[in-house]
Amino acid sequence: MTRNKRRLSGPRRAVVMSVMAAAALLPSDIASAQAAPDADTFDWPGDYTVTVPDGVSQVRIVVVGAGGGGGAGGNKGNSNEAAGPGGGGGGGGSGARVECTVPTEGGAEIRVIVGTGGDGGTPGQQPGDNGSGGREGGGSAVVVGGNGAAFAAPGLPGAGGWGNGFIWHGGGGVGGLAAPGAPATWCISDDSETEAGDAGLSGKSGEEGGKGGLGGETLVPQPCRQESGDGGDGGDGGPSSLQKGRPGQDGGNGCVQLNYISD
Secondary structure (H helix, E strand, O other): OOOOOOEEOOOOOOOOHHHHHHHOOOOHHHHHHHHOOOEEEEOOOEEEEEEOOOOEEEEEEEEEOOOOOOOOOOOOOOOOHHHOOOOOOOOOOOOOEEEEEEEOOOOOEEEEEEOOOOOOOOOOOOOOOOOOOOOOOOOEEEEEOOEEEEEEOOOOOOOOOOOOOOOOOOOOOOOOOOOOOOOOOEEOOOOOEEEOOOOOOOOOOHHHOOOOOOOOOOOEEOOOOOOOOOOOOOOOOOOOOOOOOOOOOOOOOOEEEEEEEEO
């Protein structure tokens, strides 16, 4: 299913080609000022350290937790086509989001931790096996001045779909729970805005066609990746005799954006 995911508007990465081209035509001191970033975005899992640009007194933080992995579909277990396919895996829950403004200063170091999306589940090896559930995503965090400043909780995984037996239909896997909002998702600032994630949808039973459930979605700022924080879709159940279910999709990685505010 095609998704038309909403996006939050916001500043793009600081160094873009148009700025670089303009800076090349300016004196070196002016060019250096033009190249100073007004925002940094981290949308790949990892542990990063960034130095705050000179003249900055505050930073507006947006933190998105990673999504949970989708469950795998159940295997078709026999040649009795009337029994239908295995059950679809449940979609993973999406990560939470928090936004806030915290004080800082030029030259200070900010630590950024971006959570990894949970792995999708895998089908069983034998006819009629259930699919395995996905894995939980990782939380994302920001540390300013050595103290925790913000944390966004991850989405939970979807359950695997049930395999079908000789005469019964495989049951669909339950969708993953959404990442919780406050207090599990938080920021030290009084102006913090938290938003819980979105629960994944449960997979359909074999009787209903065995489709995997869609993963939850999280509203993210540009230029985070469109899939940042989303739960992985569940895999479809095995469609015909002795066929395996489909694997669940991995959850989207987290994302962190730092928007620098000058004096």
